[in-house]
Amino acid sequence: MNEIELPSYECVTRHEFPVLANLFAGSARRQVTEVHLHHTFVPTHADFRAAAARHGGDEHAAGLELCRGMWKFHVFDRDFADIAQHVSIDPAGRIWLNRNWNRSPASATGFNGDHGRGPFMIETIGNFDEGVEELHGTQLGAVLTVIAAVQLAFGLEADAVKFHNEMTDTKSCPGTGVDKGDILAQVSEMRGSLQAGSSAPDAAALGRLFAGFMAVDYGALKEGALPA
Numbered sequence: 001m002n003e004i005e006l007p008s009y010e011c012v013t014r015h016e017f018p019v020l021a022n023l024f025a026g027s028a029r030r031q032v033t034e035v036h037l038h039h040t041f042v043p044t045h046a047d048f049r050a051a052a053a054r055h056g057g058d059e060h061a062a063g064l065e066l067c068r069g070m071w072k073f074h075v076f077d078r079d080f081a082d083i084a085q086h087v088s089i090d091p092a093g094r095i096w097l098n099r100n101w102n103r104s105p106a107s108a109t110g111f112n113g114d115h116g117r118g119p120f121m122i123e124t125i126g127n128f129d130e131g132v133e134e135l136h137g138t139q140l141g142a143v144l145t146v147i148a149a150v151q152l153a154f155g156l157e158a159d160a161v162k163f164h165n166e167m168t169d170t171k172s173c174p175g176t177g178v179d180k181g182d183i184l185a186q187v188s189e190m191r192g193s194l195q196a197g198s199s200a201p202d203a204a205a206l207g208r209l210f211a212g213f214m215a216v217d218y219g220a221l222k223e224g225a226l227p228a
C-alpha cells in the first residue's frame with residue numbers, strides 16, 4: 001500500500017495572525033460574515049502533551065501531527081473535501097493554517113455559507129466540557145485574537161461569532177465550560193488592543209507565507225477547483 005502524502009501545515013503566532021487576516025480581507029475573494037468557534041473534543045490537551053512527549057518535547061511537531069490526524073479523519077472517515085476548519089489553535093497558542101480560506105468550511109450543516117460568502121471556522125484543540133480541560137492562557141489569547149482580527153479585517157461587529165452549540169442540538173461544542181458572554185466581552189477587549197496596534201511583525205515574510213498557504217487547496221481534489 002502506498003504511503004499517503006500528508007499536508008505540510010504551517011503555523012503562526014497570535015502577533016502574526018492579524019497580518020494574515022488583513023491580507024485575506026484585502027484579497028476580496030471570500031466575504032467572511034462571522035466566526036465559528038469549536039473545540040476538537042478529541043484530540044485533547046492530554047493528546048497534545050502525549051504527542052509532544054513522543055517527539056522529544058517538540059510541541060511544533062505535536063501540533064502538526066494532530067492537524068494531520070484531523071485531516072485524515074475528516075477526509076477519509078467523514079468524507080469531507082478537506083480538513084473541516086480554516087485554522088486549528090493548539091494548547092500552546094500556535095495558529096495552524098488548515099483548509100484554504102477561500103473555501104467554505106465544514107462547520108455545521110446549513111451554516112457553512114459558500115465559497116463567496118460565509119463563516120471563518122476555528123477548531124480549538126482540547127475538550128472544554130466542564131471539569132475536563134480548560135480554555136485559558138496562551139490558547140485563549142490566540143482564540144480571542146483570531147476572532148477579533150477576522151472581525152476587524154472584514155468590518156464585522158464583536159458579536160459576529162457563533163458557538164457550534166448554537167447551530168446544533170446534539171453538541172456542547174465548544175464545551176460547557178466556555179461561556180459565550182465571557183468570550184464576547186473578551187473579544188471586545190481584544191479588538192481594542194488590536195486597534196491600538198503593537199510591534200509590527202515581518203510583513204514581507206508573512207505575505208510570502210500567506211501566498212504559499214493560499215496556493216494550496218486540498219479540497220479541489222474532491223470538490224473541484226474554486227471559481228477564479
Ligand SMILES: [Zn+2]
Binds near residue numbers: 039164171173
Ligand atoms: Zn464543534
